[in-house]
Amino acid sequence: MADLKIRIWRGDETGGAMADFSVPARENQTILDVVTQIQREQAPDLAYRFACRVGMCGSCAMEVNGRARWTCRTHVKRVAGPGEVVEIRPLANLPVIRDLATDMAPFFDKWAKAQGSFQPKDAPDGSVPAEFSVVPPNSKQRMEADAGIECIGCGVCYASCDIVAWNPDYLGPAAMNRAWTLVNDVRDGANPQRLDAVSGDAGCHSCHSTQSCTERCPKNLDPSSAIAGLKRKLFWDSLLGRR
Amino acid sequence: MAEPLVFARKPPAARSPGDRRHPTYVAFVIHRISGLLLALFLPLHFWALGQALQGEAVLEGFLRWTDNPLFKFAEWGLVVLLALHLAGGLRVMALEFLGWRAGQKDMVAATAGIAVAAAILFLLNVG
């Protein structure tokens, strides 16, 4: 089999360039296999990030031929025909630390800004409630929360979103998908503040439903619909004086 | 204590043009461009009509001036823009207010169909 032609971004925040590599082709080979081969055999100082190799941890996402993907779950055959060059770059919309490794801090800071952590409701006297909440599995709110709960924070949607590129303050699809699961969590007590946090230009009201997030999510989640849910809730709650 | 990482502007070469060929992205671009053109045209439309409607003689002159083919073509383009923008708006409102999830690609196709149909209908009427 002919060798694969691979182009990889080498550089840090000060600059860099694309570098060409040739990698032995195999019958079954993922993009992550290719990057690992290069680091082990050809460029030991190549920086990239991975952990589980089986699509559970969400740490190996990169841009492959202009599209954010989990490299561990992307076969070379799926992105390039025989003889075609594969271009691998760091995730878009995030600062580059070096080579293919991006700094995920701004991404997770925005989860915190969108109040993405569970805030349990207090009992009427301010203490921890004595009773468990009962959440029927087929209730509407439980199903809305279920639809978005499997996110593992890989950043593919964030790197695919043009609004993030256009407005650095924009919270992005993953953070608001998380907020929408909590808005639908009947045990949570922080929704007035959370809905304020996801409102306005930095929040759900800047989404234009390009649905790049939904299109690219490796877990087939639908952050675009979650953001639409936030808009809908904010609109009717404001109009009917519920907030 | 470690210094916090400070990043300069990203090196442009680390970025690829990006793949944005999915139908819903195309729908967004059409909606935005048609909206931009309509918003720029609107003041012109209002101002010209306001000028023309100063009296019967002025209006008659304006109407005869608009009889030329170039104006008819521009008028047709305007109706197409309106139809496209309206169809794209229905897509957005259905997603936002009705919470539609499934069949989104079908919805894009349907809105494009409505837009083209409206334009053809207008063309048949004017032509």
Add this chain to the structure above:
Amino acid sequence: MNPRGAKLWAIQRITAAFLGLAVMVHLLTIMLAVRGGLSAAEILGRTRGAELWFGFYVLFALCAGLHGAIGLRNIAGEWLGLRGRGLDALWLGIGLVTAGFGMRAAWGLYHG
């Protein structure tokens, strides 16, 4: 607290709902009116003193002016990086002035 952009979003959607209907009515009446050609006397004979139509077009102009200006504001913010409260006020002003021109045209058609 009311984050910037939330109210403008709501105004744009409410005006959109009205414009969706109004544009169809506008186009249909034009299509019916242009059958057999247009003359000034014919148009003015139909429109003068039609108060309901005048009201419709005043509201139409207001919605179109605001809807378009908010759209331009979003494009300027996202594509040109022009943002801020001052600019928001400017865009709102542009929208209202545009609407004013539309109302002037409607006045000319129905009362002039």
